[in-house]
Amino acid sequence: MxxxxxxxxxxxxxxxxxxxxxxxxxxxxxxxxxxxxxxxxxxxxxxxxxxxxxxxxxxxxxxxxxxxxxxxxxxxxxxxxxxxxxxxxxxxxxxxxxxxxxxxxxxxxxxxxxxxxxxxxxxxxxxxxxxxxxxxxxxxxxxxxxxxxxxxxxxxxxxxxxxxxxxxxxxxxxxxxxxxxxxxxxxxxxxxxxxxxxxxxxxxxxxxxxxxxxxxxxxxxxxxxYDFLPGETSPGEQTCARDFDQYVAPAGGIVEFGAEPGETVAAGDRLFRVTDVFGSEKAVVTANTGGLFWRTRRLAQVGTGEYVCSVGTDLRTC
The missing domain is CATH 3.40.630.10 (Zn peptidases)
Structure with missing residues (x-):
């Protein structure tokens, strides 16, 4: 028992x-x-x-x-x-x-x-x-x-x-x-x-x-x-990240993303831009280093310094 x-x-x-x-x-x-x-x-x-x-x-x-x-x-x-x-x-x-x-x-x-x-x-x-x-x-x-x-x-x-x-x-x-x-x-x-x-x-x-x-x-x-259940498994090739770059909004407004979670980005690629409610661009944020677009906020509205997204970096295959 x-x-x-x-x-x-x-x-x-x-x-x-x-x-x-x-x-x-x-x-x-x-x-x-x-x-x-x-x-x-x-x-x-x-x-x-x-x-x-x-x-x-x-x-x-x-x-x-x-x-x-x-x-x-x-x-x-x-x-x-x-x-x-x-x-x-x-x-x-x-x-x-x-x-x-x-x-x-x-x-x-x-x-x-x-x-x-x-x-x-x-x-x-x-x-x-x-x-x-x-x-x-x-x-x-x-x-x-x-x-x-x-x-x-x-x-x-x-x-x-x-x-x-x-x-x-x-x-x-x-x-x-x-x-x-x-x-x-x-x-x-x-x-x-x-x-x-x-x-x-x-x-x-x-x-x-x-x-x-x-x-x-x-x-x-x-x-x-681990032999709890019968059957074979064949894990696929996996991407391993060892660090994150986190990005915050340099200005307040509405966020528009330039990539989707799971996409690979290169240094200099646009991650997001911030506009006012009338569509005028206030800021553009690009990737500092290449990596995997990992996570984003769900709400479109941001204030200055508020979290917007993360990029997984130091990538390797494992």
């Missing part, structure tokens, strides 16, 4: 339940939705979570589609799933946890006597620490962004190659190999010797079916590559 919160599954079974994390402001108990898929045959454990940023619903869509596709009779090992991590942010449709104004994915490994987010992080990290591999599903919030997988431990970390192998196995086509901020699960998991990746499944308001399918296929690729 394998348990996660109130979900307990015998070999060959699937169970769902709740993982207690405390109480709401009215004193009601709160539990995160969890699932255990316990394979008929013993093996390793995969931990999967979604929505540590409360407005990133694509990961929840992946969980919704992925869990029913797994036949525990064909599974070797177990899959532990936390379907929604940032419960309070998800309920409010907000990126951060509104109870402590914190990004939950900056609170790992957590503190079971700390703030709301730290307690959630501690509880979910205890579950993640039981696994042999960790996948933390994200998206580019509500921005427009390519599909990518992030390796956040840093290139000199002892687990870097194992994390990069896991990212390749997911096979989203693009990898960001850049050390992440402290407090990210993808930073902390490797410190415990667990290969961990952070797939960023596009960017959307709500759930984008195309991004969800990329995530579901990525998880199936991982399951087949």
């Amino acid at each position: 394998i348990s996660l919160g109130s979900a307990a599954a015998a070999p060959g079974e699937v169970a769902t339940g709740r993982l207690p994390i405390g109480e709401t402001r009215d004193g009601s108990s709160v539990g995160l939705p969890v699932a255990v898929v316990n394979g008929a045959e013993a093996g390793e454990t995969l931990y999967l979570q979604a929505a540590s940023d409360g407005d990133e619903a694509n990961g929840v869509g992946v969980v919704r589609e992925f869990v029913p596709r797994i036949d525990p009779a064909a599974l070797r090992g177990a899959i532990l799933v936390v379907g929604i991590v940032n419960y309070h942010g998800f309920q409010a449709g907000e990126h951060r946890n509104p109870l402590d104004d914190t990004k939950t994915n900056r609170a790992y490994p957590g503190d079971d006597a700390g703030t709301t987010s730290e307690r959630i992080a501690a509880t979910t990290f205890e579950a993640a620490s039981r696994a042999d591999y960790i996948v933390d599903l994200h998206q580019g919030s509500t921005s427009r962004m390519i599909h990518e997988v992030r390796v956040r431990c840093g290139r000199h970390h002892r687990m870097h190659d194992a994390c990069l192998d896991l990212a390749r196995a997911f096979d989203a086509g693009t990898i960001l190999d850049q050390k992440g901020p402290e407090g990210q699960l993808a930073r902390v998991g490797p410190d415990e010797g667990i290969p961990t990746i952070d797939p960023e499944l596009g960017g959307a308001v709500g759930i984008d079916p195309a991004s969800v399918e990329v995530g579901v296929q990525g998880l199936m690729n991982v399951c087949r590559s």
Whole structure:
């Protein structure tokens, strides 16, 4: 029997339940939705979570589609799933946890006597620490962004190659190999010797079916590559970026882009221009270096100095 919160599954079974994390402001108990898929045959454990940023619903869509596709009779090992991590942010449709104004994915490994987010992080990290591999599903919030997988431990970390192998196995086509901020699960998991990746499944308001399918296929690729499920995988050639150039608006107005996410740009190519509401050009911004047009804001209107777009740089094939 394998348990996660109130979900307990015998070999060959699937169970769902709740993982207690405390109480709401009215004193009601709160539990995160969890699932255990316990394979008929013993093996390793995969931990999967979604929505540590409360407005990133694509990961929840992946969980919704992925869990029913797994036949525990064909599974070797177990899959532990936390379907929604940032419960309070998800309920409010907000990126951060509104109870402590914190990004939950900056609170790992957590503190079971700390703030709301730290307690959630501690509880979910205890579950993640039981696994042999960790996948933390994200998206580019509500921005427009390519599909990518992030390796956040840093290139000199002892687990870097194992994390990069896991990212390749997911096979989203693009990898960001850049050390992440402290407090990210993808930073902390490797410190415990667990290969961990952070797939960023596009960017959307709500759930984008195309991004969800990329995530579901990525998880199936991982399951087949690491012998959780039978079958062969053949990861394609993937583009790996090691850095970003971020661009802000030099003037306020309306943004018009000169490239689309996923397109290659060269130094000097126009990334965007800013006009006033009558169409008069106020500023043109070009690429400082060549790279992959990675992410853009979704809203057309910008103020001076406001974020507009990112270009992935230091590209290589991996």
